[in-house]
Amino acid sequence: MNPIHRLPMLLATAVSGFVLPAQGPVNPPPWWGVADDVTVSLYWNFAGPTPLVPQAVAVPAWYNPAVTQAVPTGPLVLLPNLAGKSNVLALVGNGTTRTARLDVTVDNDPHIDWVKIFWFQFDEFEGASGSLVEAIQEDLAQYKRSSMTTTREPIGNGWFRVTVTATLIPQPDDEEVDFTFTEQAFGTVAVDNLYVNSKCVKLDESDQDGDALGMVDGFTIDLTAATNSSECLAAAVTVGPSPSFLRTYWVSSLGTLPGAPHQIFRLNQSGVPIAVTPLPDTLATAPFGPSDLAVETLPGPAGTQTQYVYALVDLRTTATAHVLLRAIDTNGTLVTARNVPLVGFPSVSVVPPQRFGLAFNPSGNLGLGSFWVTAPGAGTPSLAYEFDRSGGLLRTLPGLPPGTVGAGYDSVYGNLYFFSNDVVATPTGPVRVNGSEWSAYDHQPTGVTFHGNLQLPNPGGPRGGIASGFETYRRANGQFRAVCVAQVGTRSVLYELKGPFRWGASLLGTCGMQGLPFEGSTNLQFTLSGVPNATFAALYIGFQPLNAPFSLAPFGLPETNVLVNLHMNSALLPPAAPGRFVFPFPVLPPGFGFSYAPFYFQWLVFDPSAPNGISMSPGGKTLLY
Secondary structure, eight states: OOGGGGGGGGGGSOOOSOOOOSSOOSSOOTTTTOOSSSEEEEEEOOOSSOTTSOEEEEOOTTOOTTTOEEEEESSEEEEEEETTEEEEEEEEOOSSOEEEEEEEEEEOOOBTTOEEEEEEEEEEEOTTTEEEEEEEOOOTTTOEEEEEEEEEEEEETTEEEEEEEEEEESBOSEEEEEEEEEEOSSOEEEEEEEEEEEEEEOOOTHHHHOOOBTOEEEEEEEHHHHHOOSOEEEEEEEEOOTTTOOEEEEEEEOOOSTTOOOEEEEEETTSOEEEEEEOSOOTTTOTTOSOEEEEEEEEOGGGOEEEEEEEEEEOTTSTTOSEEEEEEETTSOBOGGGOEEETTSOOTTTSOSOOOEEEEETTHHHHTOEEEEEEOOSSSOEEEEEEOTTSOEEEEEEEEOTTEEEEEEETTTTEEEEEEOSOEEETTEEEEOEEEEEETTTSOEEEEEEEOOTTSOOTTSOEEEEEEEEEEEEOTTOOEEEEEEEEETTEEEEEEEEOOSEEOOOSBOEEEEESOOSTTOSSOEEEEESOTTOOEEEEEEESSEEEEEEEOGGGTOTTOEEEEOOOEEOOOBOOSBTTEEEEEOOOOOTTSSOTTEEEEEEEEEEOTTSGGGEEEOOEEEEEEO
């Protein structure tokens, strides 16, 4: 028997501990390698005495290594070297058409009302006469696949890096990825460095059929009147325990009188102040005050949790000479032991004192948690710095929009959000409440933009006022919210925006956007990406979603749903680039009647990898300002 065919019998060998692969994945999910109860991270390097047994980079307590299997079928062999790589799993040609399979099963813990974000990446070698086809196994009895995207990029010597992402609804007991090798001559088809990651998340209807990104949910607080403070800077939200899940709004305030402390106000979910925490900082020690806030949530036993609010103060004018994150518990008590001095923050000569933004990423630094701090600059692109819990600098992210004064992180999809007070010229006048979305996978902008509440009256000033603070959070039912603080005339105003941009479940690709979503915009585009096999696509746009997704399974298109009322559509479009389609949105003159109209869209995709060659994408949603 070929030795490789005995390898599945070795899969019962226990896999324990946490192992970091010598070569890490490229742009993995931000929760790659995180050790918690909902995340699995595995790595196959096809080397050593058990090449088909994965290394467990990080697995939960319920993970069973005997369930995870990589089972070969057909004449697969292990090659010590191929085109610059060592220890690869391969199908070697003999002049006839040969096929083989590798079926990879990953153990999971099922949650009926949750979904699984599933990601895998591998290196493939096909040569001139071979092919390697990967697929997340269709299992309609267990789950439906959604948002499946694939990217393929050359990495040298004939090798390509392939990355696949999908959402599985509901979260299944196990996942299976099938690799089909085909070689038609004397070439070699091979795979190496397989990384698999899955995470269980709970979504609400806003991620399935919710309101357009940027829509104001009607909750607005005049902070100046509520706090009797002349300048409120930023806000954050904590959510109380079951069954009430009461929200508390935390608002930072600048102490404007000599010797007066900066303060953190607590407001109930009706916007009524209930308490205030003075900080040991004044204009003399921290001229820009507690410029932004962020929340950390620590899970406890039996579904309990502990939350801390962090207030960022720049103390670099004092002998302590650092930027400090002051920790406050939900009773409003300063918790000095949890303070985080950002010892890795650049010096005053590099980054002068100014308003900084703050966000907390619970998955950062392999699940230990990390803090993002934005430095807005002056008319130049902003920077963001990521720090560990000891204040050490982990990375620097350049190229943020100028004037970025607020930040937030959505742990469900792994996106960073930034809020800028830079002057953006729009067809309807200058705007200074500008939001953007960045992926925490590759730390690049996704193209999704939004704006604050431009309907707030601001006579003599820019529409919607001037951005001051920002935070994102999920309500107890999973609803996404962005909390914004803006200076509108002489008032500080807090409001919440709905989201996110992407929504709904359907099989292929992911929606995106580029440009300004305004009446009169000449550069607004809606995009489809992650579909390298698609030959044509057409965009469908509606002014509201369907009351419920309309399944096309009875028409031979399983896992495909119509999500929007189809009010208009584009012609069939060819790819603008491999795997990417672009629809330039028509210019609607200002005053045309579409200001603050929601737009919902999804793509019809012609793709031979889909059942019967046709599917539809999940949706996108935005306001037209």
